[in-house]
Amino acid sequence: MADVVHSSIETISLAEARAGVVEGRLSAAALAEEHYKRIAAVDPEIHSFLALTRGRAMAQAEKVDAAVKAGDAVGALAGVPVGIKDVLTVKGVVTTAGSKILEGYRPPYDATVVRKLEAAGAVVLGKLNCDEFAMGSSNENSAYGPVKNPRALDRVPGGSSGGSAAAVAAGLCVASLGTDTGGSIRQPAAFCGVVGVLPTYGRVSRYGLIAFASSLDRVGPFARSVEDAAVMLEVLAGPDEMDATSSHAAVGGYAAETKKGVEGLRIGVPEEYFGEGLNAEIRAAIEKALDGLRAAGCSIHKVSLPHTKYAVPTYYVIATAEASSNLSRFDGVRFGLRSEDAGTLAAMFRNTRDEGFGAEVKRRILLGTYVLSAGYYDAYYRKAQQVRALLTRDFVQAFEKVDAIVAPVTPTAAFKLGEKTDDPLQMYLEDIYSVAASLAGICGMSVPCGKTADGLPIGVQVLGKHFDEATMLRVGAAVEGLGNRD
Ligand code: GLN
Numbered sequence: 422m423a424d425v426v427h428s429s430i431e432t433i434s435l436a437e438a439r440a441g442v443v444e445g446r447l448s449a450a451a452l453a454e455e456h457y458k459r460i461a462a463v464d465p466e467i468h469s470f471l472a473l474t475r476g477r478a479m480a481q482a483e484k485v486d487a488a489v490k491a492g493d494a495v496g497a498l499a500g501v502p503v504g505i506k507d508v509l510t511v512k513g514v515v516t517t518a519g520s521k522i523l524e525g526y527r528p529p530y531d532a533t534v535v536r537k538l539e540a541a542g543a544v545v546l547g548k549l550n551c552d553e554f555a556m557g558s559s560n561e562n563s564a565y566g567p568v569k570n571p572r573a574l575d576r577v578p579g580g581s582s583g584g585s586a587a588a589v590a591a592g593l594c595v596a597s598l599g600t601d602t603g604g605s606i607r608q609p610a611a612f613c614g615v616v617g618v619l620p621t622y623g624r625v626s627r628y629g630l631i632a633f634a635s636s637l638d639r640v641g642p643f644a645r646s647v648e649d650a651a652v653m654l655e656v657l658a659g660p661d662e663m664d665a666t667s668s669h670a671a672v673g674g675y676a677a678e679t680k681k682g683v684e685g686l687r688i689g690v691p692e693e694y695f696g697e698g699l700n701a702e703i704r705a706a707i708e709k710a711l712d713g714l715r716a717a718g719c720s721i722h723k724v725s726l727p728h729t730k731y732a733v734p735t736y737y738v739i740a741t742a743e744a745s746s747n748l749s750r751f752d753g754v755r756f757g758l759r760s761e762d763a764g765t766l767a768a769m770f771r772n773t774r775d776e777g778f779g780a781e782v783k784r785r786i787l788l789g790t791y792v793l794s795a796g797y798y799d800a801y802y803r804k805a806q807q808v809r810a811l812l813t814r815d816f817v818q819a820f821e822k823v824d825a826i827v828a829p830v831t832p833t834a835a836f837k838l839g840e841k842t843d844d845p846l847q848m849y850l851e852d853i854y855s856v857a858a859s860l861a862g863i864c865g866m867s868v869p870c871g872k873t874a875d876g877l878p879i880g881v882q883v884l885g886k887h888f889d890e891a892t893m894l895r896v897g898a899a900v901e902g903l904g905n906r907d
Contacts, residue, residue: 430455431592435649438595442500449482449500453544456502460593468568469584471507472515473547482544499542504588504597507548510629518631519553519563522777523757532629533661534640541656546594550584553779555633557581558851562781576835579609586613589643596644596653602637603736604855610867611830611880616650617643621888622862623668626661634743637859647898651675673891679898684718689823693729700833706871706879713903726815731808736856738792738805745789813861825896826884829854830867834877864890868897
């Protein structure tokens, strides 16, 4: 690993990469090759990629280089090497969602987000490791083995988009796509010391995303700076006729927003997010970030989100209910794995699902089926939907008084591999600061804001109003500008 760690590939920004390609100083093909070299050198240890798409990447890179040579217009991501979480479909490329049940599955179409990235000139290097069907907070639920945190190899990168965060942190791609259902972009971004953006529900198309919980699933970018993430979001955002839940709300000039500054903005600090259980170093880092925002001209206000304590149980009822329904399509008939032991139709269903799904996925299918069952629907699922409305109202009311909210992303920094695998409840509690925003549908992001004494990255969460990514990104850029990254 040592000889490549200091190469500039590791830290090149999206703007630098694109400018190099557009101005002819760098070829997109050479940039892709350099990244593949680094992947070959570094990723056997990190294990962030599940598949490389070299043929497709080189064809795209050559197309971009030819366009530059010919003087044709090129897109906002011309030549930028990216990675795609393996829950998003890429036509003809094995797409597993981190599950054995989709081993060898080659989807016949591209996810809209993949199509948009490539239309803007991005070069897709490959598919990134993740927790099985995006269920998890440590990437240890992947059927293909865990990912290591590039900042501390004995630690988890977070999950479920662990590969997407680790690949960007390790300099294996300039930006990546992840998905966030209950924290899976923000938490791994915090653990790996990169920027992760959760767009408002409906802002980015879910067409081609293998569903976990459809009312919560969202696609968003990882990058090494807020500006880079903003450029990615600008490309990804917008309505899609293939996703009826995608919104027609106007898309902003997000990269330009990051340069606007934050003077006069009102920042809310929710008391419920700073109680018992929050690690002292994380608390101190966030307080320092708040001091910085105050110095930059923001006013800081206490706000209350009184239903916060119900967020984790509400999330685990709704997410598992939707998962149990979504995952019923994996039956050995249409996609991926079919059990050898399939003497009867019933045996084929049963054995395929038994062999194909991992323990955490089975646990959630059981839980989700239970909360939807006739006798318990009212007590659990309906109740959870009611609480979801209250959690959403908490945010809407808070945003009447403030422009953005600042909070922790996680109660602790990255934990050790294996530390929580025996205790699913402990693992679920990881999501304590992330799931409320998921249930409410608002936008959020994680920005690096310091390190623990052990050198582990700390992230701060910035939450914004529905469809107000612009203000959220301004605050994120201001926090980043405070220079507390190291
Ligand atoms: N950790 C949460 C879970 O396991 C969130 C996952 C996600 O956002 N995909 O459900």
